Amino acid sequence: MERVFWLAVCSVSVYGCYCVCKATMEAFQQRSVSFVPETTYLGWNTGFPAVTVCEKYNRHKIWELAERTYPNADTSTLSNLAMYLGDMIYYKGKCNNCNKHCSGSTKCPGDILQLAKKVFTNCSSLLGNCYWNSVQFDCCENFYPELTPYGICYTINSLQTTKKNVAYHKTVDLISNKLTGPGRLEFNTFEDSELHVHSPEDAFHFGHQVEPDLESKDRGNSYTIYFRIMEIANDVSLAGLGVSQRGCLLPFENPLTTYKFYSSSACITECQAMAQLKLCGCVHQYTQVKGPGRTCDLEGILCIHRYSEALYEITATGLPELNVTCNCITPSCSEPEYTFITTVPVELNNNAWSHYTLQMLSLPSVRYRRNVVRSKLDLVVSIGGAVGLFLGASLISAVELIMYLCVRRTPRNA
Known part of the structure; x- marks a missing residue:
């Protein structure tokens, strides 16, 4: 009867620890950032468009x-x-x-x-x-x-x-x-x-x-x-x-090759250039592109003209009709918003x-x-607290377990 009792207690503790750790991981992955208004404006330096x-x-x-x-x-x-x-x-x-x-x-x-x-x-x-x-x-x-x-x-x-x-x-x-x-x-x-x-x-x-x-x-x-x-x-x-x-995306996380700083519009511009290369094998002379790619002659310009309406329709996700995919849906972290009065x-x-x-x-x-409302340190503290609360474990306990399994159980030579 005692064994059944402790088995039930341990099972409930492990399940409770699992649920808390799972909820903590989900909160860290999905709700780590809060987007709130700030009004401490006296010391701000405001940029210009x-x-x-x-x-x-x-x-x-x-x-x-x-x-x-x-x-x-x-x-x-x-x-x-x-x-x-x-x-x-x-x-x-x-x-x-x-x-x-x-x-x-x-x-x-x-x-x-x-x-x-x-x-x-x-x-x-x-x-x-x-x-x-x-x-x-x-x-x-x-x-x-x-x-x-x-x-x-x-x-x-x-x-x-x-x-x-x-x-x-x-x-x-x-x-x-x-x-x-x-x-x-x-x-x-x-x-x-x-x-x-x-x-x-x-x-x-x-x-x-x-x-x-x-x-x-x-x-x-x-x-x-x-x-x-x-x-x-x-x-x-x-x-x-x-x-x-x-x-x-932060400013230093720039996946683009043509532009020095990331923005959704810069990403779409580069995607349109890649679409010109894919559809016509060349780019217009005003189109900026790095790497292999040739400038269009008259035949190439006529090719771009045939696809001009479709090129205008390329969005942050691309254009399925032309089999063009753009990974531009992620905005810049620092891009301001302007309201023209x-x-x-x-x-x-x-x-x-x-x-x-x-x-x-x-x-x-x-x-x-x-x-940032949930950092990696907060994640470690939350999971460590849950393990300590439900299982009574700690870092020292883990070291003791390793010592017991790897050192103390090793037979000594007579």
């Missing part, structure tokens, strides 16, 4: 390039070349005129990137009068050229662009706090341009959504754009958890330039924070 300026289509520049490229061509040939160059240099993912205007006697040039550099305005001629919180800075020391799917643009405050050596260049730090007040960025553009405001980690891809009020701005106007920012802060011990536990346009007396002002409406008084 990245701003990308892309030059709009300019038919006069395209026609001049066609005349310089083929000085002896007749008007009909130049017209065909201009249509082709317009589609290729100001690329939008499609080339409707390639097959039509590059046939017969018309031989269209293939080195589009080099031709684009002759068309797109350089930084000093595109941007000027840059101010951060009413303090002037050198535009071209801070706006860096970036190759996007739509051509050569200029970006400030992007993590994806190649930074100049700060020891020899005066770069501006776009940080706002209680000493500086809400951030305010101002600059002029001297060509018709498109303005894109986005996260510093973002990269452009076909189908990338931007604020509709910030596109297609012509010279002769002043635009003031008001926005709010919601940042995300992360616990320093977040790196000790797995990606599945925290549900996001309004854009106030004012007509200028001079149409030689446009003026842009990006104004943070106010310093944020709340941000989200990822806190």
Whole structure:
């Protein structure tokens, strides 16, 4: 009877220990992180969004390039070349005129990137009068050229662009706090341009959504754009958890090969490049890709054009219709959220330039924070407590058991 009693007690204890340890492991795997608002805002340094300026289509520049490229061509040939160059240099993912205007006697040039550099305005001629919180800075020391799917643009405050050596260049730090007040960025553009405001980690891809009020701005106007920012802060011990536990990727966990920092948009951009390689065996000259891969000739561009609608539809999970899989569903741990309040346009007396002002409406008084509520140390303590409570075991008990099995039971030589 005594044996039955102790067998029942031990069985219940083992089962209870198993249930508690199982619940502890499930909580560690699924509920290790809390996502809560934080309001201790007095000491915060708040970042600023990245701003990308892309030059709009300019038919006069395209026609001049066609005349310089083929000085002896007749008007009909130049017209065909201009249509082709317009589609290729100001690329939008499609080339409707390639097959039509590059046939017969018309031989269209293939080195589009080099031709684009002759068309797109350089930084000093595109941007000027840059101010951060009413303090002037050198535009071209801070706006860096970036190759996007739509051509050569200029970006400030992007993590994806190649930074100049700060020891020899005066770069501006776009940080706002209680000493500086809400951030305010101002600059002029001297060509018709498109303005894109986005996260510093973002990269452009076909189908990338931007604020509709910030596109297609012509010279002769002043635009003031008001926005709010919601940042995300992360616990320093977040790196000790797995990606599945925290549900996001930290900056140093970058699985991409083309971009220096991970974001969902950068991942989709790289996935679209891999899809171009898979479907057509080449990539457009504006597409950034590392490793093996060739730049498309006219035949390859026509192939990409045939799949252009599908390439636009590629999402974070890919596109099953093309058998394209993208592992981009995991967001970045630090990517902020921007809310654009309004854009106030004012007509200028001079149409030689446009003026842009990006104004943070106010310093944020709340941000989200990822806190680690169950670390690996908490897991060890919880499991150790459960084993001690139900089984009366400890680390010393385990060592004693090993000693008993391996040492004391070994017969001694007489």
